[in-house]
Each structure stands twice: as C-alpha cells, then as structure tokens.
Amino acid sequence: MALSRLSSRSNTFLKPAITAFPSSIRRHVSTDSSPITIETAVPFTSHLCESPSRSVETSSEEILAFFRDMARMRRMEIAADSLYKAKLIRGFCHLYDGQEALAVGMEAAITKKDAIITSYRDHCTFIGRGGKLVDAFSELMGRKTGCSHGKGGSMHFYKKDASFYGGHGIVGAQIPLGCGLAFAQKYNKDEAVTFALYGDGAANQGQLFEALNISALWDLPAILVCENNHYGMGTATWRSAKSPAYFKRGDYVPGLKVDGMDALAVKQACKFAKEHALKNGPIILEMDTYRYHGHSMSDPGSTYRTRDEISGVRQVRDPIERVRKLLLTHDIATEKELKDMEKEIRKEVDDAVAQAKESPIPDASELFTNMYVKDCGVESFGADRKELKVTLP
Amino acid sequence: MSAILLQGAGAATSLSPFNSIDSSKLVAPSRSSLSVRSKRYIVAGSDGTNKSFGASSLVARRSEPLIPNAVATKADTAASSTSSKPGHELLLFEALQEGLEEEMDRDPHVCVMGEDVGHYGGSYKVTKGLADKFGDLRVLDTPICENAFTGMGIGAAMTGLRPVIEGMNMGFLLLAFNQISNNCGMLHYTSGGQFTIPVVIRGPGGVGRQLGAEHSQRLESYFQSIPGIQMVACSTPYNAKGLMKAAIRSENPVILFEHVLLYNLKETIPDEEYICNLEEAEMVRPGEHITILTYSRMRYHVMQAAKTLVNKGYDPEVIDIRSLKPFDLYTIGNSVKKTHRVLIVEECMRTGGIGASLTAAINENFHDYLDAPVMCLSSQDVPTPYAGTLEEWTVVQPAQIVTAVEQLCQ
Numbered sequence: 063m064a065l066s067r068l069s070s071r072s073n074t075f076l077k078p079a080i081t082a083f084p085s086s087i088r089r090h091v092s093t094d095s096s097p098i099t100i101e102t103a104v105p106f107t108s109h110l111c112e113s114p115s116r117s118v119e120t121s122s123e124e125i126l127a128f129f130r131d132m133a134r135m136r137r138m139e140i141a142a143d144s145l146y147k148a149k150l151i152r153g154f155c156h157l158y159d160g161q162e163a164l165a166v167g168m169e170a171a172i173t174k175k176d177a178i179i180t181s182y183r184d185h186c187t188f189i190g191r192g193g194k195l196v197d198a199f200s201e202l203m204g205r206k207t208g209c210s211h212g213k214g215g216s217m218h219f220y221k222k223d224a225s226f227y228g229g230h231g232i233v234g235a236q237i238p239l240g241c242g243l244a245f246a247q248k249y250n251k252d253e254a255v256t257f258a259l260y261g262d263g264a265a266n267q268g269q270l271f272e273a274l275n276i277s278a279l280w281d282l283p284a285i286l287v288c289e290n291n292h293y294g295m296g297t298a299t300w301r302s303a304k305s306p307a308y309f310k311r312g313d314y315v316p317g318l319k320v321d322g323m324d325a326l327a328v329k330q331a332c333k334f335a336k337e338h339a340l341k342n343g344p345i346i347l348e349m350d351t352y353r354y355h356g357h358s359m360s361d362p363g364s365t366y367r368t369r370d371e372i373s374g375v376r377q378v379r380d381p382i383e384r385v386r387k388l389l390l391t392h393d394i395a396t397e398k399e400l401k402d403m404e405k406e407i408r409k410e411v412d413d414a415v416a417q418a419k420e421s422p423i424p425d426a427s428e429l430f431t432n433m434y435v436k437d438c439g440v441e442s443f444g445a446d447r448k449e450l451k452v453t454l455p
Numbered sequence: 456m457s458a459i460l461l462q463g464a465g466a467a468t469s470l471s472p473f474n475s476i477d478s479s480k481l482v483a484p485s486r487s488s489l490s491v492r493s494k495r496y497i498v499a500g501s502d503g504t505n506k507s508f509g510a511s512s513l514v515a516r517r518s519e520p521l522i523p524n525a526v527a528t529k530a531d532t533a534a535s536s537t538s539s540k541p542g543h544e545l546l547l548f549e550a551l552q553e554g555l556e557e558e559m560d561r562d563p564h565v566c567v568m569g570e571d572v573g574h575y576g577g578s579y580k581v582t583k584g585l586a587d588k589f590g591d592l593r594v595l596d597t598p599i600c601e602n603a604f605t606g607m608g609i610g611a612a613m614t615g616l617r618p619v620i621e622g623m624n625m626g627f628l629l630l631a632f633n634q635i636s637n638n639c640g641m642l643h644y645t646s647g648g649q650f651t652i653p654v655v656i657r658g659p660g661g662v663g664r665q666l667g668a669e670h671s672q673r674l675e676s677y678f679q680s681i682p683g684i685q686m687v688a689c690s691t692p693y694n695a696k697g698l699m700k701a702a703i704r705s706e707n708p709v710i711l712f713e714h715v716l717l718y719n720l721k722e723t724i725p726d727e728e729y730i731c732n733l734e735e736a737e738m739v740r741p742g743e744h745i746t747i748l749t750y751s752r753m754r755y756h757v758m759q760a761a762k763t764l765v766n767k768g769y770d771p772e773v774i775d776i777r778s779l780k781p782f783d784l785y786t787i788g789n790s791v792k793k794t795h796r797v798l799i800v801e802e803c804m805r806t807g808g809i810g811a812s813l814t815a816a817i818n819e820n821f822h823d824y825l826d827a828p829v830m831c832l833s834s835q836d837v838p839t840p841y842a843g844t845l846e847e848w849t850v851v852q853p854a855q856i857v858t859a860v861e862q863l864c865q
Binding site for chain 1 (some may be wrong): 552566592595597600602603604605606607608609610611612614615616633635637638642643644645646648649650651682683685706707731833
C-alpha cells in the first residue's frame, strides 16, 4: 500500500524499510486536506470571555502551507537584512523574523474581505495577504515597480485588493484607522472584521483606548491584536507598562492571550475573535511572540537583551521549527522534502531579489504624481524651480 | 478638480444652473485628460480655457460657449441675482446644513462624525435635524477623542466612505494633527495611489467674541504645509453651501474652515443645486487701484473699509481668495497685473500665516507687475486675550485697512 503512494511522489529514494510500517500511512505532500486535530502547547488565557478550545482543526495541506509561507517570509527577511547591509535598502527597515507565525496563522483564519492594518513591521503581513516577493523587494529598494511605486518604502506597504491597509510609520495611529475600517464594514454590512495590529510599545498610546471606547460603544467588528514581542525598541515591557497584561487592558473589552509562536494557536484565536467580533463587538488579542532581529536594522538588538535569550527562544520556540516537527511527527513530509522545499524557496527569494534589482528607479516626474486625485492644475516645482517643473494634471 | 463627478447610484437630483437650462447631459469643455462619463458637469471658467478658472461657479451649458461667471462680479450684493427664480433666504449655518443634507441624500456613503452632531444638533446647529432624518449610523455622536475619531474617519474613507468630520472648534483638531498630517494628507501618495481619502474636515475657527485664547485659534496656518490636503474657507451662505458640496464630492481630503462669527449671516441663495469650485477665488468687488486679498471674516472688514475708501476716491478690487491651499494664482495674478498693488488682509497670525505664504507666492510669480511691496495685515502674534478691547486690537480693523491702502497708493 505504501508503495503505490510512493510511486506518485517525486522522491523515489525511500528506504524499503518504510514499507514495514503499513499503519503509518504517509499522507501525500500538499494535496491531502483531510482533517487533523492538534492540541496547542500553551493554553489560552482569557479576560471577560471564554477561551477557545485548545484543539485546533487543521489539515496536512494547511500545515505544509504554513511551513512554506513561513519559510518564505523568513528567507525574505534575511535577504532584506543582507540588502540593507549592502546599502540597497536605506532608511528604516524593521524585520519580522521570529514573528512569522502571526502572519500565517491569521491568514488561515480569515478571508481577503477581512481587513488587516498594522504599523511599520509589515513586510511579512504584506506577503501573507498575497503580496508578491518582487513587489516587496522593489519597494524596499525604492523602485518604480514596488507595491507603492517606490514612494512608501519599508514602512508603507499597502495592498488594497487584498484589504491590507498598511504599513504606518507613527505607531498607534493605525488603531483609529483600523476602527474606522471596522466602522465602514459595519456601515456597508460587509460581515467582515478588521484586525488592527500594534506592538507592546504602541499599547501605551492614548488613541488606542479612545478608539477602543468608540468601538465598544458602537459594537464595531474590530479586533485589536497586540504583537507583544516584549521590547518596544530598546525598552522592555516591564519598563514601559505598569500593567503588561495587554489583553486585560481593554477593561470592559474581552481579551485573549495567545502563544504567538504557534501558528495553529494563532489561527484558532483569530477564528474565535472573528466570530466574537461579528456578534459582540471588539476584542483584544495579545500574541506572545519574539523578534530575533533588533527593532530595526539600525539596532543591533543586543544592548537591551542578551544573546543567550535570543538563541534560547530560537531553540525552544521558533515557529518554523515547531511546524517542521509537526510535519515530521505526523509523517506529512520527510526531512529531505522539507529541505528541498527550503532550497526552492531560497531560490525563489533570490530570483525575486535579482528581478527587483533590475527594476527601474522612478523618474523625476513621479515626485508629483498621486499628490491629489485628479489634481487641480497647480504648478509644482522642484527646489531649484527650473529642473523639475510639473503641472499637476 | 475641474471635473466633479456625480457619484452615488443614479443621482436623483439632476443639476440645473439657475438660469434654468437642463444640464443633465453636459458636455465638458475639451479637456483631454478627463474621461467621458454619462453624467458630469463642469465648473466653467471665465474664458473657457482648460487650466484656469475665473470667478465662476456655474455649470456649463450644453454645447454653448461657457457662461462667463455667475459669482459676484456684481457689487457687494449676493451672488444669486442673475437667478430667474426667487431663491430662498437663509443663514450661513442653514446653508451649510442644506449642502450637507443634499449630499447625504444624494450619496449614501456620506456620513457625519463629531461631538454632539447628532442628537444635540451640532454646537452651531449645522447638523441640526440630520440625525433624526438619517439615523445614528450616518450622523455619529462621538466621545471626546479628536485623534481617534479623525483617524476613524480617515480609515473609513480608505474603504470608500465619505465622512464629514466636525471639529467642534477648529482648535480641538490640534489633537488630531497626527492623523490629519500623516494619514489624511499622505496616504494617497505613500500608497502609490491605491487609497483615496475623500474626507471633509470642517469646523468653526477664528477669533470670536471673547472666547479666550484656546477657542480663538486659526488653524489654517498650521495645516497649510501638509502636503496632499486642500483647504477652503467659506464666507457667505452662497459659497458655504457650494464649498461644502464640492468638498464632499472631492476625492481629496478637504479642510473647510468656517468662522464662529459668520454663522448668522443672511443671504438669498438659489433654489437650484450648485457647487463652488474648490480652487477658485471669488471676485467680490472689481476695481482699478489696488488688489485686496482676504478670506473668511476679514472679507467683511475689508468691505467696510472699502466703503470708506470709495468715499475717499479709491477704487479697491476685493478678492475673497476662498481657496487657501492651493492659491488661485490665476485670479490673483490677473488682478495684480491690473492694479499693481497688493494688500493682504487676514486673520491669521503674522508669523507663518496664510498671508505670509501668499506674499511669497505673489512676489515670486508677479514681481514684475508690482509697483509697491506686498503689504500684509494680519493678527498680532499673541494668544487672543479675553478682554474685549484687547481682542479687538489683535485682529485687523477696517480703519487699519484704510490706512494701509492710503499708504500703498501714494
């Protein structure tokens, strides 16, 4: 029985010993969607609501997709790291490696009609929403073919057709925007929700509480997600927050604390939150996660935390390793297949980088495009008033 | 912003200019960049050219040369006297309300949010009765959190709603400066054109009657540098309604500055639907000797001074610039080329105000046409005091305008 499955796989170098275990039916890589139930390692902690069940319904297809997407995101961030050091990416570059489980877990629970808005650590969220690698790299390198035509940069990725609203530099400001998105969804009777992501640093912004008050008052389908990676740039949570239980900070708004390094737990929490928000209004999710890089590429990341801590988390809680273990223990894929997959992804990312490097830089007339919609015949000048001159159409 | 597109499913009220030509199938002047759609109307320019628009706010007639102007190129009287129909008289806040109500009827995406705009009816009654008519979801009473509800309006606008955000007093919008500057002004640009933010941010500002320093602020000077927004200031019931409607229909974020002391101005405005061009200045009184540029409440101080000046033999040309960002340099330029002298009268502070920018713009563009330096009369760089006499001295008074004109015209 096992042999018949083997023949349809590309990998033909399996040891014959495999056939000695007829009961361990190997699921075909990437096409099996029969349900598997997996228990999350860490229980949920809740505030003013019931915790969702720890048993997560998933499938081997989904777990494999998690692995693939997270590996792609991880590779993208590493590639961005090298590009930054090669001075092809300038300015601020905030990397998301370590937090990938959040992006993929959330996507697995929602549709493209649900909106996501986040702040500047947005590269992986953009990819999760369906953004292309080459668009991301082009934007990082300031090319015309980037997702914001080179005018936004690392902190301003947007994808309107996938309801990804960015990409914001001033942390905390995206939360009222997110509640506005939720308001529009309620106004238009969309039956969709908005996930407004922010970090433990931004959790102390007043506008968060203002927006939460309004959302609770008007029953808006807004889900506020605190990506608690325990450091607001260089300040640890215990130094910035009197109450670091971010999920409880909503007071009258229910909250849930989730292990953010476990993609399945994230998926379960987001599913739960979506159902809750559509019925009862806002809910806060606190995702306990960790970033390996510093706050941004300008921050070594080791002045306020020890290298041991970083490598410790990497060994014990790394999201990709966790999924890899799942895939291996459930016999969904072999070590070699996963390694091949990673090689493929690495090549994919390298190709995207190469393609992005070839893309054109925006020309000078782009300075004035998209200032206004259907502009007003105003003349605009560059600084010297001679070289760059345009009439906004 | 020459093409104002009718939005909303099958706009029920077809626009007709108040000389009663059926305008439901208007032909645009030849402007190649505009796409042809079934229902469109264009704000006509005084000479029918594409780029620039004269002192006109009238809809073009079908296949006939564009109507030159309708807005007040008559003397100080209301701008509606060419109407063949009687029109109706109302106060400025009622005109704003009418404009808002008509737009909300027309397009279900328009909603209002602000403090006490719903059940209370608005602190200056601009939104009176709207909550009863349109319900709580479209006329939203917010808690006191300018930063959050301005941000929410902008977020809603990103998806296609058209919120009209009211600051109870413009000064309170300082709390929302981050949202207005970074999100409202910049999102269209930084997203590479993916999102438009068709919000209108409006509220009363300016120096009132002894309201104290924090309630007498002029925010146009703080907002003017924000890239990506448009600013307009209304001064009469006619242009209040017209600008309100145009601002709501505009795809760009528009900040509409009203003035606390002008809400009870009475005027007869046309019965028919009309809008005012957002980027256009209004010719209040044509003249020969000197160009006086002003906006909002100072228009009335200038017109009062103009009476004295006319008695003394001067012939001032008074232009209400209306569009604070961008400036209507076409109208202003034509005037400067005619009179060669400019006086700016504004209520902003001297430092960094609208007048300062306008002075720079005129000097840069029309330097050759000036016979005298541009003079700018602004409010003093002080917080507005409470005492009545002191408050009077902070703003420009008609007597000072007369003196300035006499000085410039020597």
